[in-house]
Amino acid sequence: MIRAFCRLGLAALTLSALTVPGLAHATLEVQEARIGSGFKAVLRVPHGCGTEATNVVRIQIPEGFFAVKPMPKAGWDLETVTGSYENTYLNHGTEVTEGVVEIVWSGGNLPNEWYDEFVFRGTFADSLEPGVFYFPAIQECANGEEAWIDTSGEPGAAYPAPKVTLIEGPAGH
Secondary structure (H helix, E strand, C coil): CHHHHHHHHHHHHHHHHHCCHHHHCCEECCCEEECCCEEEEEEEECCCECCECEEEEEEECCCCEEEEEECCCCCCEEEEEEEEEEEEEEECCEEEEEEEEEEEEEEEEECCCCCEEEEEEEEECCCCCCEEEECCEEEEECCEEEEECECCCCCCCCCECCEEEEECCCCCC
16 A cells, blocks of 8 residues: 555656656757857757747847858748857858847747757857857747746746857867
8 A cells, every 4th residue: 555655656746747847948959069169959849838839939149159050940931130240250261250140930830739849050169168058049929928038047947048068179179
């Protein structure tokens, strides 16, 4: 009888752990990247806004991540917003001073009950320091949004921005 209660308690604990809101954040598939290297980012969007479908996904591209190229997504319109960089970066021997600062996938339909991924690539600047690097993202729905833009790093933040941990680049970089 005690074993049955223990199993029931363990099952309830496991179920509650799986439904914790913290597991429902927009996140990046790969959690670590090298400074000075190319990076394929896969933004995982686990749900809509409350019960509404997501129709727009925006990713803000921070300073220090350049030569950005988004992957088109069937059923979604793709737009990039370009702007000036604060710094100059070398891209295959060519100096670049501007590029993509935001990616927008729109016109899609990601129901709350479904999951999807949005892909882009770029390069982390050699001048970056090891540590956490954030990619703020916003899901827009018919009557609201889920703004994953908190870059405070605070544990338990309600809407943490997707992040990757930067580590020292390869030798010779």
